[in-house]
Amino acid sequence: MERSEELLRVEGVCKSFKKMMAVNRCSLEVARGTITALIGPNGAGKTTLFNLISGFHRYDEGKVFLNGCRIDGLRPDRIFHKGLVRTFQISRELEKMTLLENLMLVPAGQCGERIWNAWCRPWRVRAQERQIRERALETLNFVELYHLKDHYAGNISTGQKRLLEIARTMMADPEIILLDEPGAGVNPTLMNKLMGYVRQMNEQGKTFLIVEHNMELVMSLCDPIIVMNAGSILTKGTAQQIRTDERVIDAYLGG
Ligand SMILES: Nc1ncnc2c1ncn2[C@@H]1O[C@H](COP(=O)(O)OP(=O)(O)O)[C@@H](O)[C@H]1O
Ligand SMILES: [Mg+2]
Incomplete structure (x- = not known):
């Protein structure tokens, strides 16, 4: 038997400000x-729902399951360790570090195990660090940022920061990745590059949930498409179904 088809399940989630x-009895898979x-x-x-799923907002109501296990109510770092990652802009703290350091920071293994190893098995820590460093360099190479590995993250361009976010996500090696408007403020060339990485990661088994306004991009990259309006799920379907759905057209025009 293959593992269950359903990776993420949101059930009757509510959040008010x-x-x-903002989110009103929202359910999706x-x-x-x-x-x-x-x-x-x-x-x-959409963003509020992402914040709920990834643990950055408290729920008023509802349940969220990842791999059949409840994750609602867990802290963001716990959810991260369970395999759900949501990309964020590179923070000020990270800007003071080099690209390589940015990536090497990501795989936070079991803290207790780390301390134990540092005391009792220092050789294992060194070997682990070497491995992480190699993976970080490979990842930088993949997103074509290798030549900037020793530059500070604060000094690279906005587009390069986007690539760095993707690279950090790859280092985390999650099961599912939530992207909130990856195309915002990105030029078409870079956008194609980013989408190419999404495709490649998807081929390697990663699942994505993407909020994006560029319809052309959504229609060519995503299946299925879930439509949200006024805090609730309106419908779900293929690009073809969504394109011709009167309710979807109304929602956009009505807004
Ligand atoms: N932190 C907040 N405090 C108050 N209202 C918020 C907050 N975050 C979002 N909202 C409101 O919730 C609604 C949904 O916002 P949001 O989730 O950002 O929508 P979307 O990402 O789909 O554009 C909006 O009316 C927004 O003004
Ligand atoms: Mg938003």
């Missing part, structure tokens, strides 16, 4: 191995 329901899109007009609740 003051009296406004993401199947393993897909590049699933989450689209919808501005203010639909």
